Amino acid sequence: MKLTVIGGGSTYTPELVDGFARLRALLPLTELCLVDPSDSRRELVAGVSRRMFARYGYDVRVTATSDVVAGVSDASVVLFQLRVGGQAARHTDETFPHACGCLGQETTGPGGFAKALRTVPVVLSLAELVRRHARPDAWLVDFTNPVGIVTRALLQEGHRAVGLCNVAIGFQRRFASMLTVDPSAVALDHVGLNHLTWVRGVTVDGVDRLPGLLASRLTELADEVELPRSALSLLGCVPSYYLRYYYAHDEVLAEQTAPGAVSRAQAVTDVEDELLALYADPTVDTKPEALTRRGGAFYSEAAVDLLASLTADRGDVQVVNVRNDGTLPFLPDDHVIEVPATIGATGITPLPVAPLADDLAGLVGHVAAYERLALDAAVHGGRDRVTRALLAHPLVGQHATAVALTDALLAANRDHLAWAR
Incomplete structure (x- = not known):
């Protein structure tokens, strides 16, 4: 099977390769193709990937190209893990909202919206090439943030797509460690939108241990x-760490704007420089320890599990980003939610979930309305669409603030938004 990674020059990729090699029985590969516009990063990552496969004795052909058509041709699965504008754009996302009294984050709030505006048109263009040149039954797996919005964009255009996030598998592994059981024994009642989820149950052998x-x-x-x-006691569940941006907005903003504060983009850039230097070392043939500081814990396990089920029709349950289709009755069917779902070669079906408490449902509904407006702005452009989406976001919510954020967002992203030039 040929698997193509668009954004294959990412420093994340060796995390994937490590998972592919360790879990080869689940997902037999013949070719891994890394597509990336950066010649230097692409070749460094391809080199260490070849050495890692060789160390494991796994005969996988690793190819690397900047040609998307060549890269996706005859692929059975295409995984998107790209970052339009690189870490420089991420730094902007994490800082431009500060002047308007809003926190900066690459997937949440105004910064996450800026990323969606840059990313959705690029992903849709790439997906059309996949539709034309990959295998007719190829799956698109989106790990590109904001995952919920990007996945909905792909599904809206009729692509065979699913979104993947590592938050749920991280929780599963953490709870398994606390309970001293194998992770496969832990089933999560994990529900919400991407980066807006709560774990309401942790079931082992039919008993909720939460x-x-x-x-x-x-x-x-x-x-x-x-x-x-007290927040967890009040809720009676465990919110993902992304809920801190909502439940402790002012505290986070104060931390981000404190003297000497460093953006996550700046920290990641330093880690990436270190990783690329390691990848250039011809003796490095294992996943470097420094990769743990890059983020994306358990990404490889989540990806391999998902890909194995999509291609081998295992029919197991995993937490993914999928069409709502009535699962949360207060959302449109075509909205994308993050819930446990049955994964098979013919499709993905979300499992029924218990009704959300009013406070959780209210926040989900509010953010989902913003996401629909954000996707409309990303697909069609237009200053008014940008302002309206910002006004709808619960972390903005004031007209003057939304207008000021629009000015700042468009100024920072003009090079990436053709309609805004």
Whole structure:
């Protein structure tokens, strides 16, 4: 099977390769094609990928190209993990909202919206090439943020697509460690939108262990998601760490704007420089320890599990970003939600979920409305669409702020938005 990674020059890629090699029985590959416009990054990552496969004794042909058509031709799966504008654009996303009194983040709030505006048109253009040149039954797997919006854009255009995030598998592994059980024994009641989810249940052998964990490990869980113990007690569940941007907005903003604060983009750039230097070393043939500081923990396990089920029709349950289709009755069917779903070669079906509490449902509905406006702006452009989407976001919500953010966003992203020049 040929698998193509668009954005294959990412420093994440060796994390994927490590998973492909370790879990080869789940996902037999014959070719891994890395597509990336950067000659230097593409070749460095291809080189270390070849050495890693060789170390594992796994005979996979690693190819690398800047030609998207050549890269996706005859592929069975195409994985998107691209970043339009690189870390420089991410730094802008994480800082331009500060002048308007809003936090900066690459997937949430005004910064996440800026990323969606840059990313959606590029991904849709690439997906059309996949439609024309990959295998007719090829799957598109989106790991590109904001995953929910990008995945909905792909599904809206009729692509065979699913979105993937590592938050749920991270929680699954963490709870398994706390309970000293194998991760495969843990089933999560994980529900919401991408980067706006809550774990409401942790089931092992038919028993929900979450109430006990909230009683015995409350401090540990609260510290992990950087929220007060009282917040988790009040909710009776564990919010993902992205909920901190909503539940502790002012605290996060104060941290981001404190003297000497460094954006995540700046920190990641330093890690990437270190990783690329390691990838250039011909003796490096394993995943470097420094990759743990890059983020994306358990990304490879999540990707391999998903890809194996899509291609081998395992029919197991995984948490993915998928069409709502009535799962959350207060959202349109075509909205994309992040929930457990049955994964098979013929399709993906979300499992039924218990109704959300009113406070959770209200926030999901609010952010989902913003996401629909954001996708409309990303596809069609237009200053008014940008302002309206910002006004709809619960982290903005004031007209004057939305107008000022529009000015700042368009000024920072004009090179990436043809309609805004």
